[in-house]
Amino acid sequence: MDESDRARRKPPNLQERHASATNRDSLRGDILRLWDERAATYEQEHKRPDSAMEYVETRRKEIVLPWLTEHMGRSPVILDASCGVGLWFEYLGSGTLTYGSDLSEPMIRECRKKNFVRTCVASFEDLPYRQDTFDLVLCLASLLYSGRLSAVLGEIHRVLKPGGVVAFSTWNRGHPRHLAEKLLRALGSRQAVIAHRYSVPYVKATVTQAGFRLKHLDMVNLLPWVIDGRTRRRRALAMLGSMEKTLARLRAEWLFNETVFLATK
DSSP states (O other): OOHHHHHHHSOHHHHSOOOOHHHHHHHHHHHHHHHHHHTTTHHHHHHSTTOHHHHHHHHHHHHHHHHHHHHOOSSOEEEETTOTTTHHHHHHOSSOEEEEEESOHHHHHHHHHTTOOSEEEOOTTSOOSOTTOEEEEEEOSOGGGOSOHHHHHHHHHHHEEEEEEEEEEEEBTTSTHHHHHHHHHHTTOSSOOOOOOBOHHHHHHHHHHTTOEEEEEEEEOOOGGGOOSHHHHHHHHHHHHHHHHHHHTTTOGGGOSEEEEEEEO
16 A cells, blocks of 8 residues: 555544644744745745746746646636735736735735735635635645645635636655754744645645545755855756756655645536
8 A cells, every 4th residue: 555545544633743732823923923024025035036936936837837828718716825925916917817815914915015906814724715716726835834734725625616726835745854844943943934744645645635636746946045156056057947857757755845736626
């Protein structure tokens, strides 16, 4: 029996590995403080040329946008369930009706400064929208902040229309950074707030249990920031990008920090 089969057969209450309520509340407070403090500079950090975050955002777009173009109809109604400052509203462009929610009030304020007014402060564990509302739900680079993956996917499934599309990402449990984060948090670091990583087989099983059909997955890495110098960095990014796309086909999650999943309801 492989890991995926074992994950399917375990009851959901054993899969989640919940932290205690006190630890979850403490973690949520740490996360909110971190993102509230970064709201004003978040967009600049993710768009800085040749930066690690700009590279990662580009990789996510390369994975998600072509697939959405192929599978979405005209004038879709879209929810970004972890919208931050609204970067994906910009990536999706005109011709879509976009809504956004985020747990950070300063992030939502930044959205509204850019006239993204259909936004609200809310948790993706309890979305304030009616059943069967959206054609597409995005939840990228944020599920690491929840220890309740099945609850989040259940909420996304509820608000998606039949045949709707979800694009989300998780950080891989097998990646070496997971051990470093656990060590830093044990030593009292308040910045090491990355508490929830999931194995790829576990996520695939949970996607199925939530009622989705998994259509595609791909992997993203976070290595480039260790290289200094613009010219050397551009060359390294090009080489790493080529290697990454090849290695991602092997599904070796210990090599990759993040996995992007695309599924339909």
